[in-house]
Amino acid sequence: MTHLDTALDTALDTAHAPPRFHALRRFARAFAQRPSGLAGLGILLAFGLLALCAPLFIGDDQLDVVKVDGPLLAAPSGDYLLGTDQAGRSILLMTIWGARSSLAIGIIATLLTVLLGSAIGLLAGHYQGRIGKALMHVTDWFIALPSLPLAISLSAVIGQGSASITIAIAVTSWTGTARLIRAQTLAVEARPFIERAKALGASDAQVMLRHVLPNVAPLILVSSTLTVASAILSQATLTFLGLGDPISVSWGSMLNAALAQGAVSAGDWWWLLPPGVAILIVVLGFTLTGRAVEHVLNPRMVSGS
Incomplete structure (x- = not known):
């Protein structure tokens, strides 16, 4: 086969490829040209891999305060790279295990937040009459409420645990997404192809799901x-305040236990720094990744930066 035949086959394959594949490939290429986004994605992959693989090398006897037999409040050493807590548990293993709870709650709460905010934003942008005004009044009412006290109140009312924290974060975080999606929905529905779709008899559901939602x-x-x-920061804050599962190990609960045991006054820095630094790094990873995605998907921002 000659080089001309190979090039022709490649061109034919590309021509028959679906448009979404081309868009995805263009997005991947543009994202790969942003070092900050690749750094953030690398951070997230590293923490995600550690969280998934943690049960393979961390057993219950290493996290259970009854079964563990390590030295109490030991400073970092060769055996315990990040020291131990008041029960003799390894801070390094607790930090790795805490990623599971913190990431899981943060991601699930984000999914609920985005689903709720996107649904309300789409409905408020499409139905611009009484329904849209009522939805925006509800949104403005939630914006006026202080999010942290509201989340604390919801967690206390629903009950202590991971589920209550997830619901509290979702209920108090959807307003920004709703207003953003509503504004974009209004812009999309002002385009001519929406008018053509309505003229051809498209229903409200078809307009929102087939034409507005992809845009x-x-x-x-x-x-x-x-x-x-922000969801991970909220989760860490609520668990630090003692509203999380008292049995589960998370970064917020580690900071709560360190404060309760007087690690600050005793100078046990190795108990405080690892969970705090882990929160900082993961939040930085999501922020860098999100900003890179925003630059790739928003050409006006790329040209202005």
Whole structure:
């Protein structure tokens, strides 16, 4: 086979490839040209891999305060790279295991937030009459409420645990996504192809799901990547305040236990720094990834930067 035949076959394969494949490939190429986005994605992959593989090398006897037999409040050493807590548990293993709870709650809360905010934004943007005004009044009412006290109140009312924290974060974080999607929905529905679709008899559901939603999907993706960072911070804050599962190990619960045991006054820095630094790095990873995705999907931002 000659080089001309090979080139012709490649061109034919490319021509028959679906448009979404071309868009995905263009997105991957543009994203790969942003070092900050690749760094953030690398951070997230590293923490995600550690969280998934943690049960393979961390057993219950290493996290259970009854079964563990390590030295109490030992400073970092060769045996315990990040020291131990008041029960003799390894801070390094607890930090790795805490990624599972913190990332899981942050991601699930973000999914609920994006689903709720996107649905309300689409409905408020499409139905611009009484329904849209009522939805925006509800959104403005939630924006006026302080998010942290509201999340604390919801967690206390629903009950202590990971599920209550996830619901509290979702209920108090959807307003920004709703207003963003509503604004984009209004812009999309002002385009001529929406008028043509309505003239051809498209129903409201078809207009929103087939025509508007694909056009606002990139904005939903950007919003979700940036919302995860704030969700993880909210999860750490609520668990630090003692509203999480008292049995589960998370970064917020580690900081709560360190404060309760007087690690600050005792100078046990190795108990405080690892969970705090882990939160900082993961939030930075999501922020860098989200900003890179935003730059790739928003040409006006790329040209202005």
